Amino acid sequence: MMSTGVGIVEPKKLKLELPAGGLRLAYGGVLKEIEVQYEECGAPVTPTNVIYICHALTGDAHVAGIKPGEEKPSGWWEGMVGPGRAIDTNRYHVICANVLGGCSGTTGPMSINPDTGKPYGSSFPQYTFDDAIDVFRMFLHQLGIDHLAAVIGGSFGGLQVVNWITRFPDDMDKACLIATSANLNTQAIAFSVMSRNSITEDPSWKGGDYYLEGDGKGPKVGLAAARQLAHITYLSRELLQEKFHRDLQTNFVQASDAERAERDRLFKTYFQIESYLDYQAMKFVKRFDANSYLHITRSMDLVDPCDRYGSLDAAFARVKARVLVCSYENDILFPDWQSKEMVYSLMKAHKRVSYAHLESGTGHDSFLTDIDDLSKIVGGFLSERPVKVMKWQERLYAQVAKMVKRDAHVVDIGCGDGTLLGILREKKGVKGDGIELDIERYEEAIADGHDMFFDDVDENGMELVPDRHYDVAIVSDTLQEVKNPRGLLHEALRVADEAIVTFPNFADYHIRLTLGFKGRLPVSKALPFEWYDTPNIHCITLKDFRRLCDKESIEIREVRAESRHLLGKILMTLGFKNLGASRIIARIARKV
Numbered sequence: 290m291m292s293t294g295v296g297i298v299e300p301k302k303l304k305l306e307l308p309a310g311g312l313r314l315a316y317g318g319v320l321k322e323i324e325v326q327y328e329e330c331g332a333p334v335t336p337t338n339v340i341y342i343c344h345a346l347t348g349d350a351h352v353a354g355i356k357p358g359e360e361k362p363s364g365w366w367e368g369m370v371g372p373g374r375a376i377d378t379n380r381y382h383v384i385c386a387n388v389l390g391g392c393s394g395t396t397g398p399m400s401i402n403p404d405t406g407k408p409y410g411s412s413f414p415q416y417t418f419d420d421a422i423d424v425f426r427m428f429l430h431q432l433g434i435d436h437l438a439a440v441i442g443g444s445f446g447g448l449q450v451v452n453w454i455t456r457f458p459d460d461m462d463k464a465c466l467i468a469t470s471a472n473l474n475t476q477a478i479a480f481s482v483m484s485r486n487s488i489t490e491d492p493s494w495k496g497g498d499y500y501l502e503g504d505g506k507g508p509k510v511g512l513a514a515a516r517q518l519a520h521i522t523y524l525s526r527e528l529l530q531e532k533f534h535r536d537l538q539t540n541f542v543q544a545s546d547a548e549r550a551e552r553d554r555l556f557k558t559y560f561q562i563e564s565y566l567d568y569q570a571m572k573f574v575k576r577f578d579a580n581s582y583l584h585i586t587r588s589m590d591l592v593d594p595c596d597r598y599g600s601l602d603a604a605f606a607r608v609k610a611r612v613l614v615c616s617y618e619n620d621i622l623f624p625d626w627q628s629k630e631m632v633y634s635l636m637k638a639h640k641r642v643s644y645a646h647l648e649s650g651t652g653h654d655s656f657l658t659d660i661d662d663l664s665k666i667v668g669g670f671l672s673e674r675p676v677k678v679m680k681w682q683e684r685l686y687a688q689v690a691k692m693v694k695r696d697a698h699v700v701d702i703g704c705g706d707g708t709l710l711g712i713l714r715e716k717k718g719v720k721g722d723g724i725e726l727d728i729e730r731y732e733e734a735i736a737d738g739h740d741m742f743f744d745d746v747d748e749n750g751m752e753l754v755p756d757r758h759y760d761v762a763i764v765s766d767t768l769q770e771v772k773n774p775r776g777l778l779h780e781a782l783r784v785a786d787e788a789i790v791t792f793p794n795f796a797d798y799h800i801r802l803t804l805g806f807k808g809r810l811p812v813s814k815a816l817p818f819e820w821y822d823t824p825n826i827h828c829i830t831l832k833d834f835r836r837l838c839d840k841e842s843i844e845i846r847e848v849r850a851e852s853r854h855l856l857g858k859i860l861m862t863l864g865f866k867n868l869g870a871s872r873i874i875a876r877i878a879r880k881v
Contacts, residue, residue, distance in 0.1 A: 318414020326394025703767030707734030
């Protein structure tokens, strides 16, 4: 039965206990008083179960639940947070607070300046992400929370998480970076600049002191334009085209001549996309403050861990948390190459990192609106569910384990649910990563504590892995399923000193007999598919494999042949491995 959520969540406020004279900010300004508005839900707090969520750019602390006075849940991440959901409130205590400088309860430009008794307006001091994270940490310490099970953020929130895990690496066990980056790319900065210009060029902005005018208007036109521009970047061009095409609004036909003339005078059209952007802008100006938008976007533009540490590699070398990075297809603001930069830096520093690139067609906002696969990945990452190992799997993988040195660093390419990695961890103390394209299996493997890559090895799935990063690459029953087996072997030997390859042997006498007498391809444990429903693309035999390795200058260091049948074992004893073996396990390396 589907969970109904966390129920009613009361907003709370906490006045921070600041140092004498107030909190001095990075740019030199001082805040003498700071209030933090926050919400919390879930299991009672323990030393190991608190998750902190950093909200997105124009988000707030209401991440999940029903607001007092409302009847339905309205959290901005309702599908992710709750009993039995990815961020499971049966297990975790979840906290989310409004960011410094915002307009949803935490001290910002709309707040009362204790020195004047009036809203700060233009006198609100400039601040950085350092200040925002410092406020979060002071707030948590005041609640009695000094360590986090995880800190999670998407987009703007993810940028905050990067700041947090690099500056204070001992604060958390895990971190999720979703649809985000370490810093903004030039195009994203350009969008921010244009958005801020639309506000500051609005005469109603009045230098930031529009609160004192009493008309309640403020720079609504500029803020609406900023929201429209930003909203275009939240959706992919494919989604915009699919939703709106060049369709006209339904009220176009009913419009009077006078209405059309007025729209013509204002250079407006009747396209549906224009109506949609107008609607989004009207909603936004009712709930958000223009000065907060200016402060928040400027702090986001300026954040860059490379400024402090000299390079991204140096910044991520400080990280101690186990990290999950997720990117989305068609994300205009945070393209996947920026996520891959973070993953590559973490891998070079030998940090624990998992990565998933999700092919949603909706663009940047996918992490809020298209979360089915994201929920599985994040849920697996946060949970601890050991994979149940079957006895036949133990027998099968025992031969692979014999070829792996104790305490080796391995990658299992096409690892499935991580069973082999789990056996190697238990038997040989191996530190293992996995690459898997099936979302259900990926979830199981990451839940079992393995670092995972959700990627297709036929589509540059190992491009993030540095050369010779691993001791051993395992290609277990994957070679026959990929489009380019030769390329996979070379990639395996690029990222590791040697590789262990397993595959079903199509020269097995049992297969030959089935073909000879029945005239049909066999269906067995080794080949469990009908011909019309098989993912296996290549039929490999031991002789074929030897020939390929010789042609590609690959050294076969060891071969183990297996058979479940007595006759097969007898044939192998007599030296007929290619005829008797139902499965081949080979250890290979580059020829020197």
